[in-house]
Amino acid sequence: MGRFSPTVVDHFTNPRNSGQVADASVRAFVGNPVCGDQILLTAAVADGVVTDIRFQAFGCSASLAVASLLTEVVKGKGLDEVAALDADRVVELAGGLTPDQRHVAGLAADVAHRLVDNFHQGVNDDDPISCGA
Amino acid sequence: MGRFSPTVVDHFTNPRNSGQVADASVRAFVGNPVCGDQILLTAAVADGVVTDIRFQAFGCSASLAVASLLTEVVKGKGLDEVAALDADRVVELAGGLTPDQRHVAGLAADVAHRLVDNFHQGVNDDDPISCGA
Amino acid sequence: MTTRSAAGPDPAEIYLDHAATTPVAPEAVAALGRGVALHGNPSSRHSAGQAAREAVDGARAAVARLLGCAHDGVVFTGGGSEAINLALLGTFAAAEWRGHLVTTRIEHAAVLGAAGAAATHGVAVTVVPPDPSGHVDPERIAEAIRPDTLLVSVMHANNETGAIQPVERITEIAHAAGALVHVDAVQTAGKLPIAPLRADLVSVSAHKFGGVKGVGALRVPAGHELTALIHGGGQESGYRAGTENVPGILAMAAAAEVAVTASADPVVRAHREHLRARLLAGLAELDGIRVHVDSRVMAETVSVAFPGVRGDTLADLLDLRGVHVSTGSACHAGSESPSHVLTAMGVPADLARSTVRFSFGSTTTEQAVVTAAEVTVDSVRGLRRSWGANPA
Amino acid sequence: MTTRSAAGPDPAEIYLDHAATTPVAPEAVAALGRGVALHGNPSSRHSAGQAAREAVDGARAAVARLLGCAHDGVVFTGGGSEAINLALLGTFAAAEWRGHLVTTRIEHAAVLGAAGAAATHGVAVTVVPPDPSGHVDPERIAEAIRPDTLLVSVMHANNETGAIQPVERITEIAHAAGALVHVDAVQTAGKLPIAPLRADLVSVSAHKFGGVKGVGALRVPAGHELTALIHGGGQESGYRAGTENVPGILAMAAAAEVAVTASADPVVRAHREHLRARLLAGLAELDGIRVHVDSRVMAETVSVAFPGVRGDTLADLLDLRGVHVSTGSACHAGSESPSHVLTAMGVPADLARSTVRFSFGSTTTEQAVVTAAEVTVDSVRGLRRSWGANPA
Ligand SMILES: Cc1ncc(COP(=O)(O)O)c(C=O)c1O
Ligand SMILES: Cc1ncc(COP(=O)(O)O)c(C=O)c1O
Ligand code: FES
Ligand code: FES
Known part of the structure; x- marks a missing residue:
């Protein structure tokens, strides 16, 4: 399927880390108000490092793939590294996204940033908030 | 070529009796005013029988074929038989004509009748007169 | 590639x-090959042209059997959308863009697009909603019809849901009111019988029943006033100018024969x-x-x-x-x-x-x-x- | 048959x-076969559809080289006549049938027929005679152009006589006067270079250069206002609705590549x-x-x-x-x-x-x-x- 990069196909057909972390330190929930796609991340954080992370996602094929990819990328990383992730980097990690898939990267970057912010502020999302994509 | 009967193809590609009879007893010349096609017959008549006949024709493929065919049909026939030829009979002798070729039969019948009339009236055509087709 | x-x-x-x-059905692939080998132009008077002409005539007869009409009631087009646009825009153009069109909200984009184009020419258009069941209620069509309704266009079956529309009842109602009927039978051709349809105009598309893409046909009744979308050399009785898609038309006919037999x-x-x-x-x-x-x-x-x-x-x-x-x-x-x-x-x-x-x-x-x-x-x-x- | x-x-x-x-050129026959094997609809998102879409895109690039334009400047049509009708009627429809058309007495029936149809919509049409040589004198075109002239349509070479028309000079004159130019290049495509033509709109027909009948293309410049003849699913950038004739388009592209190479x-x-x-x-x-x-x-x-x-x-x-x-x-x-x-x-x-x-x-x-x-x-x-x- 030429519309998707091999990385997207891999994560889409074989998602990693779906579900929720049992005793999560933090949860972040972001949705795109235009397309309605949503990603929920739950993570365990210890000493400023993401020790465990899981996703739940509803959305297009690329959004599911990127949510899965994100958990792999973020696991074991320091929160400052996670905060430094941006949409362009997500596009790169995803092995490329077509123009109409590109806003998926914004959704992923937003939910990653939100995870860091929520952890620092000691809050959790229950309803999805809008991403800036 | 499906547009023409085998008889028409035969006479068209291999015309019989073209030219003029040297010492013609009678000449008949008919043209169709719409399409401009013309047939000239010259014939020798002895004892009420057409002993020799030749055609000259300018026109569509079917008109040339029918002119040639006509000379074969008429040669050796009595003038009364020639006078009895009509367009339907010409269509039949030609092995069939398509609707848009059918007026060719009128041209042929007309020139045959004119030949008989001219003989009886002792006149000859120099310019084509119009057929009734 | x-x-x-x-x-x-x-x-x-x-x-x-x-x-x-x-x-593409195997029979249609074979017919396509025969069509490609017919290298003449059907409008040429020489035998290569006449061979192409005869093949198109034979195909026309087969498609006429699919459509349930006389041979000269078949107009070949460059696809289903073109057939539909010809039916709608051709009918209203011939009526100098006067009159009223009734259609439905569940029609294919080709019908809705043509209806929109007709509206820009001044045609009044009423678009009837379906029932929640996905079917158009003939009563809604009856209510929409006005004294100046020229044409009612309803699809035989919907392409997204498969819902079969009550086109025979709608045709009765429209005819009783003096309106013509166009049925978009693109989805049903070769699957449900369309020859018995009493609609005036019927559109089909070859690639939906084993033919190739880019070929369609419209059933046009004798005496129907229709203005061509494509003007020129007078092909297709003046309803569709342009050198005929001989291979595609032959493939459509072959596919139609197979599909009609199978669907029966x-x-x-x-x-x-x-x-x-x-x-x-x-x-x-x-x-x-x-x-x-x-x-x-x-x-x-x-x-x-x-x-x-x-x-x-x-x-x-x-x-x-x-x-x-x-x-x-x-x-x-x-x-x-x-x-x-x-x-x-x-x-x-x-x-x-x-x-x-x-x-x-x-x-x-x-x-x-x-x-x-x-x-x-x-x-x-x-x-x-x-x-x-x-x-x- | x-x-x-x-x-x-x-x-x-x-x-x-x-x-x-x-x-049909052997290369085009082969491409036709590849197109027939691509059984998906180019508008379908699944891989069968995407394979057909990619093949059409590849063909579009090849035809763009023939026409000398950007890929998205190629509109595939159901033949040369359709391309011509789209050029003329589409341009005037987009202008709400205002303005003036200049064409010539030696054009193909498709141009003259479309011009006649435009006239019934209110377009003013001037038809310029050729010289006895069979060529249109650019000066006659210049004289015919009015302040409201929207389009000048002249053929590249005449189909009956072969006379090559001074379309470059005519294009200069028309452009200087603010008018657009359509060139009917049906006879010259694949024989004379048409990519360099500076005309805005250029029509071609596949079967005239080794493609199959029933496929054509129109060069449409970016930003040109054109109304479709066939409305519907939005294919061909909205200029020509209907499932694409994938085999025919692939065959056209293959024939174009062969012909362009040969003609050079x-x-x-x-x-x-x-x-x-x-x-x-x-x-x-x-x-x-x-x-x-x-x-x-x-x-x-x-x-x-x-x-x-x-x-x-x-x-x-x-x-x-x-x-x-x-x-x-x-x-x-x-x-x-x-x-x-x-x-x-x-x-x-x-x-x-x-x-x-x-x-x-x-x-x-x-x-x-x-x-x-x-x-x-x-x-x-x-x-x-x-x-x-x-x-x-
Ligand atoms: C100069 C010219 N323009 C247009 C056309 C129309 O092309 P088509 O028959 O493919 O629609 C032809 C040939 O028929 C032509 O020779
Ligand atoms: C119901 C219906 N009408 C019309 C069409 C248009 O047919 P085509 O794409 O062949 O132009 C389609 C399919 O695309 C259809 O499903
Ligand atoms: S479609 Fe918007 S993120 Fe998937
Ligand atoms: S065309 Fe009239 S007789 Fe031949």
Whole structure:
């Protein structure tokens, strides 16, 4: 399927880390108000490092793939590294996204940033908030 | 070529009796005013029988074929038989004509009748007169 | 560009998108080859031209049998959309853009687009909604008809839901009111009998029944006033200028003959119903699914909502697992707005967006349908799981 | 229906009617087969659909090279006539039928028919006569242009006479006056370079250069306002709705690549000129013949009057002797009125009626042309003899 990069196909057909972390330190929930796609991340954080992370996602094929990819990328990383992730980097990690898939990267970057912010502020999302994509 | 009967193809590609009879007893010349096609017959008549006949024709493929065919049909026939030829009979002798070729039969019948009339009236055509087709 | 050399899908693929387009039937491939070998122009008087002319005439006779009309009532076009546009715009152009058009909200984009174009020329257009069942109520058509109604255009069966429309009853009503009827039979040609339709104008598209893409036909009754969309050399009785697509027309005729024979065969019809039943039985493993139209419906077209997944996402996943289905109509693939057909039926947007269409054709086997159902059940469960929903 | 299985004319036939249509090039036959095997709908999101979409995109790039435009400047249509109608009617429809059209008396019926249709919508149309040479004088176009002239439509070369029109000069004049230009390049595509044409809109038809019948293309510049003739699913950037003729489009692209390469080859061009010279040398045996256009003319098209015979009769006789030629354009075959092109050039009706067109293509050999000339000389002599005229 030429519309998707091999990385997207891999994560889409074989998602990693779906579900929720049992005793999560933090949860972040972001949705795109235009397309309605949503990603929920739950993570365990210890000493400023993401020790465990899981996703739940509803959305297009690329959004599911990127949510899965994100958990792999973020696991074991320091929160400052996670905060430094941006949409362009997500596009790169995803092995490329077509123009109409590109806003998926914004959704992923937003939910990653939100995870860091929520952890620092000691809050959790229950309803999805809008991403800036 | 499906547009023409085998008889028409035969006479068209291999015309019989073209030219003029040297010492013609009678000449008949008919043209169709719409399409401009013309047939000239010259014939020798002895004892009420057409002993020799030749055609000259300018026109569509079917008109040339029918002119040639006509000379074969008429040669050796009595003038009364020639006078009895009509367009339907010409269509039949030609092995069939398509609707848009059918007026060719009128041209042929007309020139045959004119030949008989001219003989009886002792006149000859120099310019084509119009057929009734 | 692919280098596959034989026609048709690769065997590992389960192609359940026949409503979008069908593989070319072997008989049609052969006819296409014959058409390619006819190198003359049908308008040329020499024998190469006449051979092409005769072949087109023969094809016209076959398509006339499909359409149920006289040979000279068949106008070949460059596809179903062109046939539809010719029917609608040609009829109103001939009437100098006077009069009123009645159509429905569930029509294909070609009808709605042509209706919109007619409106820009001043034609009054009434667009009737369907019932929630997906069917147009003939009474709604009757109410919409006005004294100046020139044409009523209703599809024979809907391409997204398979809902069979009461076109015979609508034709009666329209004719009684003095209006003409156009039926878009693109989805039903070669599957349901269309020759008996009493509509005046009937459109079909070859690639939906085993012909090639880019060829269609319109049934035009003798004496109907129709202005061409394409002006020029006077081909197709002056209704469609341009050198005829000889290979495509021959392929359409060959496909029509095969399809008409098959569709008249009760065994074939029963098989298609059986395929539908098997698919639905397989999908019934899942909770909460909704079949949008399941009565007065073509056996071949199964439109199902899978709450908790996006239809396009499910279609992508099925594709990666070798099962080709569509979200609504092919033309809408990739557009974000929910199907205009489901919306018109009152289906909520989220349910519409979670919809996938399975559609069968002459090459569909029971095994393919059973496998497709299994793969779908598994895929829906996986996607629901990613969402943290109960996957059942 | 013929049962011949290979493409192309039978070897005993001398086909000199390439201006009417050409045999399908072997490369195009192969591409057609690849297109038939692509069973998905290019609008479907699954991989079968995407494979068809990619193939169409590849073909679009090849046709863009033929037309000399960006990929997205190519609109595929159901033939040359449709491309022409889209160019003219689409441009004026987008302008709400305001403005003035300049065209010429020697255009193909598709242009003249579309111009007539535009006129019924209120467009003012000026039809410029050619010079007796068969060429349109750019000055006549300049005189015809008015402040409200929206479009000038002139053919690149005439289909009946081969006369090459001064379209570059006409384009300069039209552009200087703020008018757009459409060039009907149906006869020249794949023979003369059309990519450099500075016209805005350029129409071509696949079957004239080795593609299949029923496929054409229009070059549309970015930003040009064009209303579709066929409304619906939004294919072809909204300019031409309907499922794409995938096999036909692929065949067109393959034929374009072959033809563009060949036509850029000086050896090929010299060969065509040589064919023309050989034919004319052969025919020169006859008294009184007249070559309608013999300068600023395509090598491939030779239009000759044979006084003392009817052109259709001569064409029939040549046909029965295995030589396929035409009387004027294919569309006019069988109609009784003399060619509108020759009439516009001031050729008397009887001379026009005695005219036959020989036209060459990529498959034409020198031997074929020499034989055709001999058979023609002999046939004309025979017909003149039947008429009692001096056969010489
Ligand atoms: C100059 C010219 N324009 C337009 C056309 C129309 O092309 P088509 O018959 O493919 O629609 C032709 C040939 O028929 C032509 O020779
Ligand atoms: C109901 C209906 N009408 C019209 C069409 C248009 O046909 P085509 O794409 O061949 O122009 C289609 C399919 O695309 C259809 O399903
Ligand atoms: S479609 Fe918007 S994130 Fe998927
Ligand atoms: S065309 Fe009139 S007689 Fe031949």
